[in-house]
Amino acid sequence: xxxxxxxxxxxxxxxxxxxxxxxxxxxxxxxxxxxxxxxxxxxxxxxxxxxxxxxxxxxxxxxxxxxxxxxxxxxxxxxxxxxxxxxxxxxxxxxxxxxxxxxxxxxxxxxxxxxxxxxxxxxxxxxxxxxxxxxxxxxxxxxxxxxxxxxxxxxxxxxxxxxxxxxxxxxxxxxxxxxxxxxxxxxxxxxxxxxxxxxxxxxxxxx
Amino acid sequence: xxxxxxxxxxxxxxxxxxxxxxxxxxxxxxxxxxxxxxxxxxxxxxxxxxxxxxxxxxxxxxxxxxxxxxxxxxxxxxxxxxxxxxxxxxxxxxxxxxxxxxxxxxxxxxxxxxxxxxxxxxxxxxxxxxxxxxxxxxxxxxxxxxxxxxxxxxxxxxxxxxxxxxxxxxxxxxxxxxxxxxxxxxxxxxxxxxxxxxxxxxxxxxxxxxxxxxxxxxxxxxxxxxxxxxxxxxxxxxxxxxxxxxxxxxxxxxxxxxxxxxxxxxxxxxxxxxxxxxxxxxxxxxxxxxxxxxxxxxxxxxxxxxxxxxxxxxxxxxxxxxxxxxxxxxxxxxxxxxxxxxxxxxxxxxxxxxxxxxxxxxxxxxxxxxxxxxxxxxxxxxxxxxxxxxxxxxxxxxxxxxxxxxxxxxxxxxxxxxxxxxxxxxxxxxxxxxxxxxxxxxxxxxxxxxxxxxxxxxxxxxxxxxxxxxxxxxxxxxxxxxxxxxxxxx
Numbered sequence: 001x002x003x004x005x006x007x008x009x010x011x012x013x014x015x016x017x018x019x020x021x022x023x024x025x026x027x028x029x030x031x032x033x034x035x036x037x038x039x040x041x042x043x044x045x046x047x048x049x050x051x052x053x054x055x056x057x058x059x060x061x062x063x064x065x066x067x068x069x070x071x072x073x074x075x076x077x078x079x080x081x082x083x084x085x086x087x088x089x090x091x092x093x094x095x096x097x098x099x100x101x102x103x104x105x106x107x108x109x110x111x112x113x114x115x116x117x118x119x120x121x122x123x124x125x126x127x128x129x130x131x132x133x134x135x136x137x138x139x140x141x142x143x144x145x146x147x148x149x150x151x152x153x154x155x156x157x158x159x160x161x162x163x164x165x166x167x168x169x170x171x172x173x174x175x176x177x178x179x180x181x182x183x184x185x186x187x188x189x190x191x192x193x194x195x196x197x198x199x200x201x202x203x204x205x206x207x
Numbered sequence: 208x209x210x211x212x213x214x215x216x217x218x219x220x221x222x223x224x225x226x227x228x229x230x231x232x233x234x235x236x237x238x239x240x241x242x243x244x245x246x247x248x249x250x251x252x253x254x255x256x257x258x259x260x261x262x263x264x265x266x267x268x269x270x271x272x273x274x275x276x277x278x279x280x281x282x283x284x285x286x287x288x289x290x291x292x293x294x295x296x297x298x299x300x301x302x303x304x305x306x307x308x309x310x311x312x313x314x315x316x317x318x319x320x321x322x323x324x325x326x327x328x329x330x331x332x333x334x335x336x337x338x339x340x341x342x343x344x345x346x347x348x349x350x351x352x353x354x355x356x357x358x359x360x361x362x363x364x365x366x367x368x369x370x371x372x373x374x375x376x377x378x379x380x381x382x383x384x385x386x387x388x389x390x391x392x393x394x395x396x397x398x399x400x401x402x403x404x405x406x407x408x409x410x411x412x413x414x415x416x417x418x419x420x421x422x423x424x425x426x427x428x429x430x431x432x433x434x435x436x437x438x439x440x441x442x443x444x445x446x447x448x449x450x451x452x453x454x455x456x457x458x459x460x461x462x463x464x465x466x467x468x469x470x471x472x473x474x475x476x477x478x479x480x481x482x483x484x485x486x487x488x489x490x491x492x493x494x495x496x497x498x499x500x501x502x503x504x505x506x507x508x509x510x511x512x513x514x515x516x517x518x519x520x521x522x523x524x525x526x527x528x529x530x531x532x533x534x535x536x537x538x539x540x541x542x543x544x545x546x547x548x549x550x551x552x553x554x555x556x557x558x559x560x561x562x563x564x565x566x567x568x569x570x571x572x573x574x575x576x577x578x579x580x581x582x583x584x585x586x587x588x589x590x591x592x593x594x595x596x597x598x599x600x601x602x603x604x605x606x607x608x609x610x611x612x613x614x615x616x617x618x619x620x621x622x623x624x625x626x627x628x629x630x631x632x633x634x635x636x637x638x639x640x641x642x643x644x645x646x647x648x649x650x651x652x653x654x655x656x657x658x659x660x661x662x663x664x665x666x667x668x669x670x671x672x673x674x675x676x677x678x679x680x681x682x683x684x685x686x687x688x689x690x691x692x693x694x695x696x697x
Binding site for chain 1: 335339342343346347353354366379380
């Protein structure tokens with residue numbers, strides 16, 4: 001193993017737990033703040049943390065982790081563009097930070113879901129993956145379910161939920177089978193989800 | 208150059224699809240090329256022998272030769288031939304049906320690509336890759352599903368985000384279960400005494416297929432898709448995509464024979480199927496939107512197929528395949544009818560809005576109603592032959608279940624009768640001369656229906672009634688398909 005790969009492996013081992021919680025905090029920002037510029041930044045950050053976790057999974061092929069980050073950023077860019085088009089037509093420009101509606105309810109749901117996710121990771125550890133990766137998977141699934149459950153009218157957020165679910169699946173599955181074909185197909189699926197979400201976001205915007 | 212069959216089938220369809228995407232403005236060309244391509248694949252798969260090489264000029268193809276990518280194998284086996292032929296034929300007919308209904312649509316190119324991916328899913332050996340290909344096909348379907356139809360006057364019909372979103376969410380939720388099942392089965396091969404692995408794999412597989420088939424309580428995507436999508440695309444989704452999912456389920460049952468050997472298999476399938484039928488029938492009976500009736504009729508049909516499989520009997524398997532064969536005819540007719548009625552209502556398919564529409568678009572109304580009767584499994588239709596066989600099969604063991612299944616089908620019929628009652632009742636607006644716009648492809652009172660659409664309606668009507676009168680015309684093909692699946696011993 002080259003010194004760089006060795007250093008990267010140690011870094012990803014050290015950073016796995018913070019990265020798992022980082023993913024969740026970024027998701028929480030997307031859930032609680034409805035301004036799309038902020039959500040876009042949070043999504044970018046979330047994909048960096050996902051990349052950190054992947055650096056641990058693909059310990060001899062760091063380029064795969066980099067690929068995940070780049071694909072995530074590409075998707076984020078597409079979502080930002082379509083979200084801007086949608087927001088221009090449905091809402092007047094507002095403050096930089098506008099909280100999502102039903103904020104107290106969302107905070108409560110988020111805290112409850114976090115507690116459930118954390119307790120689940122403590123009690124029922126996911127097979128085949130380390131505790132940190134298991135926690136990250138559970139937190140991503142929790143976020144995805146929150147997005148599906150409370151944002152059913154917003155295609156962009158539903159799309160982010162689907163992407164979170166896919167990230168959880170990628171982390172869990174590729175930790176077992178880090179084959180190129182599965183990884184490549186999962187990247188294609190993620191890109192298509194990004195494209196489909198962008199399309200659906202602007203589908204109902206009057207021309 | 209010698210190509211293996213999977214590469215030729217998937218590659219040629221994808222290559223043509225890419226070309227058609229560029230030419231999408233030329234609807235006539237695109238529709239016919241896609242129909243011919245899908246039809247040609249169906250003919251090739253049916254006619255070409257698996258073990259011999261067929262020459263196409265500089266290219267030769269061996270249909271049964273395996274394709275290996277990174278050590279993963281895709282191969283066309285005898286069991287795949289009829290399912291591949293069936294989905295390709297359905298797609299081919301639907302491309303023709305959509306020719307006059309979806310001008311300048313991406314449906315044709317995307318449909319061919321979806322057909323290629325679903326064919327790949329049927330050929331590939333590992334569960335995980337089949338699941339990923341089905342997921343990619345589902346994601347591609349979202350684009351034409353949410354695409355509005357724009358007519359000559361610039362009016363936009365159909366097309367909405369909700370159906371596509373729900374379809375995306377539910378198919379993606381099904382993906383982890385299918386992929387993790389593969390991991391568990393690999394683990395089971397190493398630790399054959401760990402029966403917990405099998406149990407978990409069964410639960411995950413059942414959950415994933417329940418999502419993909421819209422089983423209760425995951426049925427909402429069926430009605431959302433049927434409400435938002437253009438009728439030909441919805442028909443494609445319910446006949447081709449769901450058809451492929453059904454064949455994948457049968458392939459899993461064939462590969463992992465312990466699944467159907469489990470004691471709870473029959474009870475579980477029958478229970479889930481009956482719940483789907485009852486829920487679908489009840490919801491269809493109370494619907495006031497035509498699109499939703501299509502969605503709930505499909506839910507009842509899916510439920511009936513599960514009940515037929517739950518019988519753990521070869522006859523049940525034959526009946527479920529016959530329902531799958533009957534579905535495209537019924538849905539195709541409903542699609543043609545629904546398209547015309549939606550255009551008349553300027554995108555609104557509520558029956559209150561369309562009161563009296565039967566006098567303005569009689570052929571479209573007839574198509575919708577006859578297609579609906581066939582989906583409900585009432586005479587004279589191929590659907591009736593299959594459903595009647597199901598009731599008889601159920602009645603042998605449990606009369607209550609048979610009555611429940613019959614009543615559920617009657618629920619769809621009630622929804623249709625209620626719709627029909629309103630469609631033939633002249634409303635004030637129609638009495639005042641509320642007519643479709645000039646140049647609309649929908650026929651108006653005193654004017655003629657688009658002759659091509661009329662010909663398609665007549666062809667499907669004749670086909671539905673003919674096969675209803677003489678179901679033995681397809682029963683040979685159904686028996687042939689059934690023989691390939693040997694997981695039921697009796």
